[in-house]
Amino acid sequence: MIDLSTEYMGLDLKNPIVVSSSPLTESVQSIQRLEEAGAAAVVLPSIFEEQLTLESNALDSDLSRGTESFAESLSFFPAYESYRQGHETYLNHIRSAKTAVGIPVLASLNGATAGGWVSFAREIEQAGADALELNTYSLPTDPRVASAEIEDGIVELVRQVKASTKIPIAVKLSPQYTSIPNLAARLDQVGASALVLFNRFYQPDFDIEGLNVTPKLALSRPEELLLRLHWTAILYGTLRAELAVTGGVHTAQDVLKSIMAGAQVAMMTSALLVNGIPYLSTVQSDLLRWMEEHEYESIWQMRGSLSRQSIPNPAAFERGNYIKTLSSYTLRQTA
Numbered sequence: 188m189i190d191l192s193t194e195y196m197g198l199d200l201k202n203p204i205v206v207s208s209s210p211l212t213e214s215v216q217s218i219q220r221l222e223e224a225g226a227a228a229v230v231l232p233s234i235f236e237e238q239l240t241l242e243s244n245a246l247d248s249d250l251s252r253g254t255e256s257f258a259e260s261l262s263f264f265p266a267y268e269s270y271r272q273g274h275e276t277y278l279n280h281i282r283s284a285k286t287a288v289g290i291p292v293l294a295s296l297n298g299a300t301a302g303g304w305v306s307f308a309r310e311i312e313q314a315g316a317d318a319l320e321l322n323t324y325s326l327p328t329d330p331r332v333a334s335a336e337i338e339d340g341i342v343e344l345v346r347q348v349k350a351s352t353k354i355p356i357a358v359k360l361s362p363q364y365t366s367i368p369n370l371a372a373r374l375d376q377v378g379a380s381a382l383v384l385f386n387r388f389y390q391p392d393f394d395i396e397g398l399n400v401t402p403k404l405a406l407s408r409p410e411e412l413l414l415r416l417h418w419t420a421i422l423y424g425t426l427r428a429e430l431a432v433t434g435g436v437h438t439a440q441d442v443l444k445s446i447m448a449g450a451q452v453a454m455m456t457s458a459l460l461v462n463g464i465p466y467l468s469t470v471q472s473d474l475l476r477w478m479e480e481h482e483y484e485s486i487w488q489m490r491g492s493l494s495r496q497s498i499p500n501p502a503a504f505e506r507g508n509y510i511k512t513l514s515s516y517t518l519r520q521t522a
């Protein structure tokens with residue numbers, strides 16, 4: 188009997204496949220279907236810093252306007268509840284999902300700067316989320332802000348979120364940092380329980396007829412997995428924090444590669460958006476078949492077996508390999 192179970196941030200999972208934050212986890216009905224198809228856990232769509240600060244700023248300004256002119260008129264102001272709609276809808280979604288399924292439900296906060304909004308993490312915990320994924324997607328465009336300052340900001344953000352809640356926190360990172368191992372070690376030190384590698388960079392397209400720049404969301408391609416495998420394999424064994432792979436996991440082989448690189452879990456979205464939710468059970472049976480054919484008994488047994496620490500030629504992950512890769516290219520006749 189092959190054991191597909193694993194553990195992620197202290198949560199016992201029946202297998203290593205987690206459905207990442209996306210519209211797939213927007214409705215309870217869809218989350219139930221994901222559980223039926225074999226998802227080990229789900230991450231809910233993100234609630235954004237902008238949503239949270241906008242709502243509380245609107246509340247503050249209305250309350251202070253009232254206080255200046257007419258203190259007792261506070262009761263005339265738009266009900267506090269109406270400002271809480273985004274918050275409450277999100278918290279209710281956590282509660283409903285937790286009631287409807289038995290698998291762990293992870294909430295997702297998406298923000299880039301430390302501030303009062305992070306206290307929402309406590310409400311997420313109180314609503315019953317098993318863990319929190321903090322997505323730190325940001326796009327620095329101000330030339331006066333140096334990389335170190337941006338990284339300090341992320342570390343401070345994680346520290347503040349960590350201080351707001353007792354549930355485990357995973358930090359979803361972008362790959363564009365000068366030293367990923369340094370940032371990873373700092374996030375580890377402030378108590379991140381896992382690092383989720385990596386955010387995808389959504390790039391707008393250029394409309395040359397309309398002279399416009401338009402948002403474009405392309406689903407991932409399997410090749411995107413390689414960047415994640417590379418960094419997972421390098422970080423594995425160097426941190427207390429666990430690792431999760433997101434981006435380009437499309438097949439059972441991709442799940443296996445993620446685990447062998449050192450991930451606790453592999454996350455999927457695009458492949459399920461393309462192939463439908465039942466595709467999850469195909470991935471799981473392919474996973475079992477591969478493990479059976481290769482005589483693996485458990486996921487634990489293969490974790491990190493292709494990490495930088497485990498392979499005989501760690502240079503495969505280093506500069507030496509860059510030189511070798513470039514020089515291995517042979518020109519074809521047509522060039």
Ligand SMILES: Cc1cc2nc3c(=O)[nH]c(=O)nc-3n(C[C@H](O)[C@H](O)[C@H](O)COP(=O)(O)O)c2cc1C
Pocket residue numbers: 207208209210231232233295297322359385386387404406407408433434435436454455456457458
């Ligand atoms: C339509 C769509 C919506 C998404 N929404 C979120 C989100 O709210 N928060 C988040 O952290 N990631 C979000 N993601 C990113 C996914 O969670 C995932 O990290 C990414 O798609 C890469 O994984 P994949 O290759 O399996 O698709 C979204 C992705 C898609 C396609």
